[in-house]
């Protein structure tokens with residue numbers, strides 16, 4: 001039996017499914033992947049645009065970087081991979097989508113209850129008074145806004161390198177993986193922790209791991225089935241009845 005047929009059979013006979021997505025699931029929507037390895041992102045180094053130190057040092061640069069990504073995300077559309085995952089969710093009582101992406105395309109494709117473990121481009125927060133607000137206005141002013149409650153400089157509600165993940169969101173992801181019969185890992189290089197650690201966790205818990213990626217990832221050896229291809233092409237086949 002070929003890998004796709006095997007993956008379909010396991011999905012058909014499972015009650016609980018967890019899905020983890022990374023930048024690759026939005027690649028066919030035209031959004032740049034991150035390339036965790038060399039840490040270059042749209043020409044910027046991670047240290048200059050995706051760490052709290054960078055924001056403290058140069059809030060305007062970081063704000064502009066995220067503004068560019070908001071504009072790109074607003075102009076992008078969900079692709080067949082996002083749609084397939086939303087369709088898959090409807091078949092299971094117990095289905096959890098965990099995404100490392102901050103673009104919001106899963107929700108626009110119809111996914112609900114999405115665990116955004118690295119935050120969202122569409123939420124602005126104040127770390128001083130703990131308020132956060134959804135803000136879909138594009139473009140934003142060129143400098144980070146001031147909190148209307150306490151006057152502190154606000155920031156994107158994004159988890160930067162060196163920052164902790166939103167505890168409750170991440171723990172719900174861990175619990176979903178622990179009870180999953182199948183764990184589908186789509187479009188991630190599996191290099192950023194702690195989220196990449198969900199894959200060995202799934203392995204230890206006996207989940208059947210399906211990886212969808214045109215290339216091998218750092219943890220492909222943990223997958224039971226590797227579907228080598230683009231998410232926008234493979235997932236519709238995987239999810240087709």
Ligand code: BV8
Nearest residue numbers: 022023024033034035036100161162164187188189193231
């Ligand atoms: C933490 C939000 C501690 C930002 C992101 C040294 C110094 C400092 C930290 C560390 C260090 N060493 C290790 C660390 C920990 C660090 C880490 O893991 N670094 C890596 C690089 C080694 N992790 C952290 O810093 C985390 N926090 O550890 O804090 C702590 C703990 C408790 C309390 C306080 C502090 C926080 C990590 C989160 C960082 N934020 N995102 C933003 O988006 O702007 S990470 C960001 O990069 C993404 O969210 C994602 O997680 C990651 C990118 O990975 P991928 O999504 O996999 O994307 P990538 O481009 O790498 O791969 C794309 C894949 O798609 C490829 O495999 C490709 O083949 C595939 N693909 C391409 N096309 C397609 C496709 N697949 C399918 N279809 C296609 N068409």
Ligand code: ZN
Nearest residue numbers: 126129147150
């Ligand atoms: Zn405030």
